Amino acid sequence: MGTALVYHEDMMLSRLLWDDPECRIECPERLAAALDGLRQCGLEQRCLRLVAREASEEELGLVHSPEYVALVQRTQALSKEELQVLSGQYDAVYFHQSTFHCARLAAGAALQLVDAVLTGAAHNGLALVRPPGHHSQRAAANGFCVFNNVAIAAEHAKQKHGLHRILIVDWDVHHGQGIQYIFEDDPSVLYFSWHRYEHGHFWPFLQESNVDAVGRGQGRGFTVNLPWNQVGMGNADYLAAFLHTLLPLAFEFNPELVLVSAGFDSAIGDPEGQMRATPECFAHLTQLLQVLANGRVCAVLEGGYHLESLAKSVCMMVQALLGDPVPPLSGPLVPCQSALESIHSVRMTQAPYWMSLQKQDVATMLNPGSHSPDGTPATLLPGGPTCEAAATTLSSFLDPLHLSPIPPIRTAVALTVPDATLPLPPGVLCQEGSAPREETEAWARLHKSLAQDEALDALGKLLYLFDRILDGQVSSGITATPASAAEATLDVAIRRALCHRAQRLFCVALGQLDWPPDLADDRRILWLNIGGKEAAASSMFHISTPLPRTTGGFLSCVLGLVLPLAYGFQPDLVLVALGPAHGLQNPQAALLAAMLRGPAGGRVLALIGEESTPQLASTLARVLHGEAPPNLGPFLMASPEDIQALLHLRAQLEPRWKMLQVAGEAPGSGGSEPAAQSQPTEGPFPAAPSGPPFWVA
Ligand code: X5A
Ligand code: ZN
Numbered sequence: 001m002g003t004a005l006v007y008h009e010d011m012m013l014s015r016l017l018w019d020d021p022e023c024r025i026e027c028p029e030r031l032a033a034a035l036d037g038l039r040q041c042g043l044e045q046r047c048l049r050l051v052a053r054e055a056s057e058e059e060l061g062l063v064h065s066p067e068y069v070a071l072v073q074r075t076q077a078l079s080k081e082e083l084q085v086l087s088g089q090y091d092a093v094y095f096h097q098s099t100f101h102c103a104r105l106a107a108g109a110a111l112q113l114v115d116a117v118l119t120g121a122a123h124n125g126l127a128l129v130r131p132p133g134h135h136s137q138r139a140a141a142n143g144f145c146v147f148n149n150v151a152i153a154a155e156h157a158k159q160k161h162g163l164h165r166i167l168i169v170d171w172d173v174h175h176g177q178g179i180q181y182i183f184e185d186d187p188s189v190l191y192f193s194w195h196r197y198e199h200g201h202f203w204p205f206l207q208e209s210n211v212d213a214v215g216r217g218q219g220r221g222f223t224v225n226l227p228w229n230q231v232g233m234g235n236a237d238y239l240a241a242f243l244h245t246l247l248p249l250a251f252e253f254n255p256e257l258v259l260v261s262a263g264f265d266s267a268i269g270d271p272e273g274q275m276r277a278t279p280e281c282f283a284h285l286t287q288l289l290q291v292l293a294n295g296r297v298c299a300v301l302e303g304g305y306h307l308e309s310l311a312k313s314v315c316m317m318v319q320a321l322l323g324d325p326v327p328p329l330s331g332p333l334v335p336c337q338s339a340l341e342s343i344h345s346v347r348m349t350q351a352p353y354w355m356s357l358q359k360q361d362v363a364t365m366l367n368p369g370s371h372s373p374d375g376t377p378a379t380l381l382p383g384g385p386t387c388e389a390a391a392t393t394l395s396s397f398l399d400p401l402h403l404s405p406i407p408p409i410r411t412a413v414a415l416t417v418p419d420a421t422l423p424l425p426p427g428v429l430c431q432e433g434s435a436p437r438e439e440t441e442a443w444a445r446l447h448k449s450l451a452q453d454e455a456l457d458a459l460g461k462l463l464y465l466f467d468r469i470l471d472g473q474v475s476s477g478i479t480a481t482p483a484s485a486a487e488a489t490l491d492v493a494i495r496r497a498l499c500h501r502a503q504r505l506f507c508v509a510l511g512q513l514d515w516p517p518d519l520a521d522d523r524r525i526l527w528l529n530i531g532g533k534e535a536a537a538s539s540m541f542h543i544s545t546p547l548p549r550t551t552g553g554f555l556s557c558v559l560g561l562v563l564p565l566a567y568g569f570q571p572d573l574v575l576v577a578l579g580p581a582h583g584l585q586n587p588q589a590a591l592l593a594a595m596l597r598g599p600a601g602g603r604v605l606a607l608i609g610e611e612s613t614p615q616l617a618s619t620l621a622r623v624l625h626g627e628a629p630p631n632l633g634p635f636l637m638a639s640p641e642d643i644q645a646l647l648h649l650r651a652q653l654e655p656r657w658k659m660l661q662v663a664g665e666a667p668g669s670g671g672s673e674p675a676a677q678s679q680p681t682e683g684p685f686p687a688a689p690s691g692p693p694f695w696v697a
Pocket of ligand 2: 265
């Protein structure tokens, strides 16, 4: 079991035989670059390599008309001149004598990948293919695409594997109108696409790429379009789109399989997209999708025309699929106004179809003054340089093609009573060591509750594990402490990290845990208590919210509060502490831990109560190690109180934590400075001590 990589070198055979500036970019070197990148990073070798097969005529017929398949088949025997004439009948398409063979391999690769994942031969995977597929339609080639690889794979998953809910995430920078048309009335396929749109002025210039195309008939609400109306969208915009539009719907939909139309023309440097998301962003997007469908994520290459950007982005995605910790995102994570306008309009347009969006945007609804007389929302801000990121050279994001160092140990479990029967996945280390007695005792003197033997033992283990995380030997860990000493142990952990030059520490404290009062003004610590009596923020760095009682409420809390705070803070390290009376079910704790791997580059320490079940330790170990969290169970809408709590906190915290925003700011509301320059309103983070980041040994 692992990550499948499906490929066939014959897919490099097709190429443009005449001059056509529009089609020139879809070249064989794209596949070579992606594959070379994977080899250079040592990632290809770690995958289960599968040789692509050709899709059969019957399989192509799942989506395409027999006449169209026959037409493409006949192109094998055409002369160059005839190929050029036929190509001219479609929009942005070229045929080559090898096109039929390549396109059948591309569709076959997608099918093989889905078969591997649905039969359990692989956890997840990537099909490296060309030609791409998402623009092609029942009886038409379009936009370099001949057969609709992802649509065929989805239909196959339904018909041959009996699936009922498939999510397609299309992060290519173009609208996959082909996929949209094929599934527009099908409620078993949820299609999400973001795309460069520029109010309809970008290829393929379709009205149905806009946000108001939501599907037809039974399929209404199962097409989700997020049009980008400006170029220059970056990491924060993509993340915000996932957290505030795609993921709430995806959890509610509860897919059995996730297919990704993985185009990397949405990455920085791409001539088509003109966007700014860095390759690391695709690792994060992948990680976020891996919490769905029990981790069954099948990605199929679509576009991506800047060879280095493509190669690096593919590496990042595969790294995430393999379960490695992924590099944190750099740069200020502040979504731009235009992105927020798009996100807001998706939420408004889709709200009638999705419980998870209902009543959630009340506080951030535009005030009446910003509506035009006919009641339609006015554009929030005039066009402007809101998406212009600070001048940074492209090469600094792409060069060199190597991966950041990954700790030799991904996950360690340090329990005071090592339990040999604890079901741990292979590769998880059972840590025996403890910190030196004198050191442990010195820390223990800070708190009475740490004096008793069990607490002291637990502290010694925690300190030892924590130091290995801080040294970069271990990526993530789980440790246990007696409930009576939980708060004190957490307090020591925080101080230990600060001594170790951690600049930013995100503490998610569940249940009855209070934070160290003397650190109240220390902005190196962002403290979030889940399970408090009421939603309250005594400062921008000390936040408390009740534990939501339903799955829907819990998901809104994670996607709408915890992760926006975590990504916005960009911590060096995340501490998740399950304190007394935390009230979390194991699947909830697992989801939280899994999703918190992203913001701090995989550096997560989970602190649990000694009396919690071995299942909890085991579940946390699995997700921190990269496995998918278990399903949360049936989706139940958030209660009005939970929705209120979130709205209340969002309103209070948005001025400082911009990733919480789900709508653009109204003109004149004071916060309309250009996104890239906006600095934390409470001043910069404490000055960094000189020297390398603390986790570099
Ligand atoms: C798969 C893909 C783009 C076509 C652009 C035509 N197609 N101008 O990225
Ligand atoms: Zn594209």
